Amino acid sequence: NGGTTVKVNTVDHGTFQNQINSYLQGTPEDAFTWFSGHRMRFFAKKGLAQPIDDVWNDVKGNFTEGFAASVKGDDGHVYAVPTSYYPWAIFYRKDVFAAGNYKIPTNWDDFKALCVQMKKDNLTPIAFADKDGWPAMGTFDILNLRMNGYDFHVGLCGGQQKWTDPKVANVFKKWAEITPYYSPAFAGLTWQEAAQQLLHKKAGMFLLGLFVSEQFVASGNPDDLAQLDFFPFPDLGTSYDAEKALDAPIDVYMLAKKSPTLGSDTGQAKAFLEFMSKGSSQITYWKASPGAIPTANDADQSQYPALTKKAAQIVSNAKRITQFFDRDSRPDFSGPNSMQGFLLKYLSNPKGDTGTLQGQMQSFWDALPPE
CATH class of the missing domain: 3.40.190.10 (Periplasmic binding protein-like II)
Structure with a gap:
């Protein structure tokens, strides 16, 4: 300069x-x-x-x-x-949506209805992978932001809000409405493997960062990248939809x-x-x-x-x-032994009562040394 x-x-x-x-x-x-x-x-x-x-x-x-x-x-x-x-958004292939006559969902009910239809059409509706622990945090982030707002989310990440809050239980309940549409055996998949499901037209949608495009570039077929598109996470019908918050x-x-x-x-x-x-x-x-x-x-x-x-x-x-959970919270609350592990535990039984899990999350936070 x-x-x-x-x-x-x-x-x-x-x-x-x-x-x-x-x-x-x-x-x-x-x-x-x-x-x-x-x-x-x-x-x-x-x-x-x-x-x-x-x-x-x-x-x-x-x-x-x-x-x-x-x-x-x-x-x-x-x-x-x-x-x-x-940005993080929901990625899809334009040709898959055209072939199935699928419409871009703008609200939660339409999103779930689309998942039902894709399943009928023998597609995995939502590619999902959590072998590396961090991808699931992206879904928690967007649901918490849209249901409870930016201020609550940042406060929760920073310890000013409690993991035992009923608002967190509501996030887990809402999340459980879409887990039946995830990739089978997702806990053993890397995000790259889930991206391959989208690339090869085995899955319909994938919530991830723009870096998912790397897998489409790597296919060597320029048409794959040309077919890749995305839409923002659907509205949940709350007052926080207006924030249009995202990771x-x-x-x-x-x-x-x-x-x-x-x-x-x-x-x-x-x-x-x-x-x-x-x-x-x-x-x-x-x-x-x-x-x-x-x-x-x-x-x-x-x-x-x-x-x-x-x-x-x-x-x-x-x-x-x-910024994504592991940048918005403490590093020692974002790793495999903490948030990543807690979310995997939740995902192993998403329909179950989350009260005990939320208590464990709060206890873990409370036991951390001062930053």
Whole structure:
């Protein structure tokens, strides 16, 4: 920006996540890339991130309300600039819907009726896979958001709401209405295997992130990707439908408060964040990584394929954006021994009473050490 040379320190994804806490407390670079949601707010609360309200005031006109809400700390200050995202939605093949004369469902009853019809037509209505533990969290997120609203969901993820709340029981009851339509033996399937069911016309629909398209690209047949489409999760008939909330994990850039050079570099570091807020900068990155969509309003969408254009539209319509459970909650509540395991237990008997399970979830949360 203005002739400044930016030195980049690239670390692989897993190592970066595991070491970022100690990295930020040591001698970090001025700026770092991270996730929005709880994980951003966590470092803000710990005093490891620099507030950037002045930068945000200059660039906020280039972002939607949903993106703006996603970069605020608990103290009301802004700590990040959002740079890319990908939405979760219900994916399907256009040719399968055309052959079955299926209509896009916009409400819950129509969605369930479509599942019934697909089952009659010998399709698995909903591809589902949970071998890796995290995919089921996407369904919990969207049901909780649409039934109980953004504020309750974020509060539940952060421990301000209780897992024993009847509102959570209602989410599990609603979820049980569609579990009979899932892929058989889903607990042993990876998301890639479930995506293959959609690709090969064995399943009708799949709730997942835009990255499901990778499997369609990998088939080697350009028509497969051309047939892939999606629709937003259907309305549930609650007052929260209007929020049009969805999971769209957002990657952000932040400033490291303990950087030994930030004092002398503050102007340049903030200029770098402003540079990363521009659509032209984000498009350059998108060309190298097309699964992640630019956040800036002025990004040149004429270069996007149809699927990406539609994904950008669905997110711009969202009044509230969540980051996916494992980014919105504590890492030690999001793993195989906690939320992932609890949801697998629920899915093994979705019609059963969830009171005991909810009690176990709350007890697990209560036993966690202070963050």
